Amino acid sequence: MNFIKRAWQNVIFKKGRSLLLIIVMTVIMIFIMAGLLIRNAAVTTVNTTKQQVGATVSLTANREQAFSKMRKSTSTSTDKTTKPTLSMPSVSLASAKKIAKLQAVANYNVSVTTSVNASSIDAITTSSSSNSTMMGGGGPGSEATSSTSTGDLQVTGVLNMSTLTDFKNSTNKITKGRALNSSDVGTKNVVIESELAKQNSLSVGDTVKVKATTTGKTAYTLKVVGIYKASSTSSTSMGPQQSDPSNTIYTSYTLANQFKGQTGKVDSATYTLSDPTKKTSFLKSAKKLVNTKKFSLTADDSTYQALKQSMTKMASFANKIVWLVAIAGTIILALIMILMVRERRYEMGVLLSLGEGRAKIIGQLLVEMLMLLVVSLALAGIGGRFAGNALSKQVLSSVNSSQTTTSTSTTSQAGGPGGGGQAPSGQQGGKQTGGQMQQAGQTTANKAVKSSDLKLKISAVTLLQLGAFGFTIIAFAVLLASANILRLEPRKILIG
Amino acid sequence: MMLTAKNVSYWYDTEANTLYKDVNLDFEAGRLYGIIGSSGAGKTTMLTMLAGLDKPRRGEILYEGTSLQKIGLTQYRNRYVSIVFQAYNLLPYMSALDNVLTAMQITHSTQDNPTEYALNMLTKVGIDETLARKNVQKLSGGQQQRIAIVRAMCCSAPVVVADEPTGNLDETNTQEIIKLFQELAHDQQKCVILVTHEKEVAASCDVQFHLQNKTFEEVS
Numbered sequence: 164m165n166f167i168k169r170a171w172q173n174v175i176f177k178k179g180r181s182l183l184l185i186i187v188m189t190v191i192m193i194f195i196m197a198g199l200l201i202r203n204a205a206v207t208t209v210n211t212t213k214q215q216v217g218a219t220v221s222l223t224a225n226r227e228q229a230f231s232k233m234r235k236s237t238s239t240s241t242d243k244t245t246k247p248t249l250s251m252p253s254v255s256l257a258s259a260k261k262i263a264k265l266q267a268v269a270n271y272n273v274s275v276t277t278s279v280n281a282s283s284i285d286a287i288t289t290s291s292s293s294n295s296t297m298m299g300g301g302g303p304g305s306e307a308t309s310s311t312s313t314g315d316l317q318v319t320g321v322l323n324m325s326t327l328t329d330f331k332n333s334t335n336k337i338t339k340g341r342a343l344n345s346s347d348v349g350t351k352n353v354v355i356e357s358e359l360a361k362q363n364s365l366s367v368g369d370t371v372k373v374k375a376t377t378t379g380k381t382a383y384t385l386k387v388v389g390i391y392k393a394s395s396t397s398s399t400s401m402g403p404q405q406s407d408p409s410n411t412i413y414t415s416y417t418l419a420n421q422f423k424g425q426t427g428k429v430d431s432a433t434y435t436l437s438d439p440t441k442k443t444s445f446l447k448s449a450k451k452l453v454n455t456k457k458f459s460l461t462a463d464d465s466t467y468q469a470l471k472q473s474m475t476k477m478a479s480f481a482n483k484i485v486w487l488v489a490i491a492g493t494i495i496l497a498l499i500m501i502l503m504v505r506e507r508r509y510e511m512g513v514l515l516s517l518g519e520g521r522a523k524i525i526g527q528l529l530v531e532m533l534m535l536l537v538v539s540l541a542l543a544g545i546g547g548r549f550a551g552n553a554l555s556k557q558v559l560s561s562v563n564s565s566q567t568t569t570s571t572s573t574t575s576q577a578g579g580p581g582g583g584g585q586a587p588s589g590q591q592g593g594k595q596t597g598g599q600m601q602q603a604g605q606t607t608a609n610k611a612v613k614s615s616d617l618k619l620k621i622s623a624v625t626l627l628q629l630g631a632f633g634f635t636i637i638a639f640a641v642l643l644a645s646a647n648i649l650r651l652e653p654r655k656i657l658i659g
Numbered sequence: 660m661m662l663t664a665k666n667v668s669y670w671y672d673t674e675a676n677t678l679y680k681d682v683n684l685d686f687e688a689g690r691l692y693g694i695i696g697s698s699g700a701g702k703t704t705m706l707t708m709l710a711g712l713d714k715p716r717r718g719e720i721l722y723e724g725t726s727l728q729k730i731g732l733t734q735y736r737n738r739y740v741s742i743v744f745q746a747y748n749l750l751p752y753m754s755a756l757d758n759v760l761t762a763m764q765i766t767h768s769t770q771d772n773p774t775e776y777a778l779n780m781l782t783k784v785g786i787d788e789t790l791a792r793k794n795v796q797k798l799s800g801g802q803q804q805r806i807a808i809v810r811a812m813c814c815s816a817p818v819v820v821a822d823e824p825t826g827n828l829d830e831t832n833t834q835e836i837i838k839l840f841q842e843l844a845h846d847q848q849k850c851v852i853l854v855t856h857e858k859e860v861a862a863s864c865d866v867q868f869h870l871q872n873k874t875f876e877e878v879s
Contacts (some may be wrong), residue, residue, distance in 0.1 A: 165761065169750075172753055176751075176794070176817065301693030513750060517736065517742075517761075517765045519737070652713075657712070657748055
């Protein structure tokens with residue numbers, strides 16, 4: 164134990180050198196700490212947020228099957244003057260509810276889209292010289308023939324507005340009143356857009372009259388319970404036959420069904436899973452409950468996948484930092500120690516002449532470095548978090564920029580889980596909803612990555628990991644420097 | 660014999676430049692030996708071989724009849740020999756007392772109260788407790804040399820070798836140090852070997868070896 168005492172005496176005596184070594188080791192440890200914190204935070208973020216972001220599964224009409232049926236009927240039809248009609252089956256509400264009872268489902272929503280004609284109010288009319296050619300992600304709704312006229316207000320009937328992605332990710336915001344929820348089922352409550360409300364001087368509690376475009380053009384008096392503000396960018400997703408997004412009103416799905424003249428049916432159902440990893444087992448169970456020939460179950464865990472991908476990139480980057488700094492740190496410390504050993508060769512010669520073993524001399528160096536490492540670890544514990552925060556922001560922004568590029572390229576692809584909001588009547592509302600859901604899904608994915616504020620937490624495990632790295636680095640550095648000690652000959656050092 | 664140089668030959672580069680050839684020297688316990696000779700004659704080289712810091716090119720050094728190679732040089736230095744260097748070679752980050760105590764610990768000293776023993780020995784050579792607790796770099800050259808001697812004396816090694824131990828000391832201190840070495844040899848029955856170029860110091864030794872013309876000549 165004599166060498167430990169010597170190590171302590173030397174560290175205390177050579178204050179300047181000890182301080183310099185502490186600074187060097189602290190810098191190395193801070194970078195390693197930052198890397199470890201980012202890596203651990205990335206892993207933790209994936210684990211904790213997979214419950215939060217979940218995954219969505221949409222139950223919609225099987226479009227491929229519907230098209231195939233349409234083509235079949237066209238080929239067998241003798242009347243060549245009749246245009247083929249795409250008939251999209253509606254989802255049975257009972258089936259949708261049965262699936263909602265499966266264990267993996269955190270919450271669910273149903274969607275019925277249609278349109279109505281404004282009676283007591285004026286819908287917002289838009290005139291544009293150029294038409295967008297974008298169709299959104301919806302599906303063939305607009306191309307389908309309609310047996311009825313299209314209303315000037317788009318109706319989205321839902322079970323719960325808060326689970327709609329546009330509201331979840333704050334693309335749309337409730338500015339007055341409240342959002343619709345399951346308690347509004349069976350009521351004539353409505354949530355309208357703020358521009359529509361402003362144009363018609365409507366406020367929460369007012370009533371509006373609308374007329375259905377089907378079933379004998381029945382008139383309905385709706386009560387405004389909430390006003391929402393749609394994102395200005397929403398208009399960019401408008402299709403050529405669509406009216407302004409401000410004309411979209413939200414009702415309960417039961418009321419939307421009344422407008423369409425149907426009961427017990429919905430256009431689509433969306434299930435949010437509690438854990439994205441349960442997606443496969445959920446799909447397996449859900450497929451047993453529906454006719455998969457008529458309906459399709461499409462999973463969308465893009466948010467989770469996007470998050471996972473970005474976090475994996477972060478973790479990989481952090482790993483590289485850790486290893487690069489560790490290797491560079493070992494080399495730097497080894498060089499310093501080689502110089503230190505050279506400077507202290509007389510001292511070592513004396514110890515060798517006294518009969519001290521070379522192992523103990525190396526041990527003394529190791530203990531000296533360990534003593535300094537303890538101080539460095541404490542400083543790195545304090546500074547590592549700041550460095551980690553700064554570094555993680557840089558890494559996150561670079562990961563996000565590459566993520567956005569990927570998202571942009573995938574957005575151009577049509578179709579997707581939200582595409583099933585097609586009313587049997589072929590109204591364009593279905594298409595709009597589909598497009599909206601698809602776009603919202605992408606936005607959520609990006610938002611999840613951007614807002615995934617990495618929580619860099621210094622835990623005992625992180626400190627232990629840092630300590631292990633620190634010890635390995637100095638052990639390697641001492642070993643490299645020890646080659647000189649092992650070659651030392653006391654006679655040559657002390658006598659010349 | 661405690662220490663024996665048997666047919667020792669030594670050269671630096673080639674055998675043609677032999678420093679000395681087939682040297683035979685015997686050293687007994689309880690005696691003070693002085694090796695004297697001109698500069699560059701090879702006095703210190705012989706001392707390093709006797710101290711286990713170097714090996715003869717030919718021949719061998721025996722400690723109580725056993726070759727140092729067999730004992731192991733590190734083991735020999737650790738257990739059987741203490742060395743005093745001309746350049747003191749104290750550990751710079753320690754006090755005088757710690758230097759002595761460190762050497763005692765490394766050489767497994769059997770003293771019951773090592774601190775008291777070390778302080779006593781230091782006081783004997785004029786280093787009081789206040790000085791003993793000061794860092795060695797704050798002491799004069801003479802004081803450092805005395806500490807180096809005490810360090811060698813405090814180790815329980817039966818052989819003490821010293822290279823020009825009084826080279827940096829004044830006459831009074833030199834006399835005191837010589838007295839210490841004599842006590843060490845006569846009272847503690849150690850084998851003390853000094854290398855010196857000072858005739859007065861050599862004259863104080865029990866046995867002198869004059870190194871000249873590549874041969875050691877014993878002068879009693």
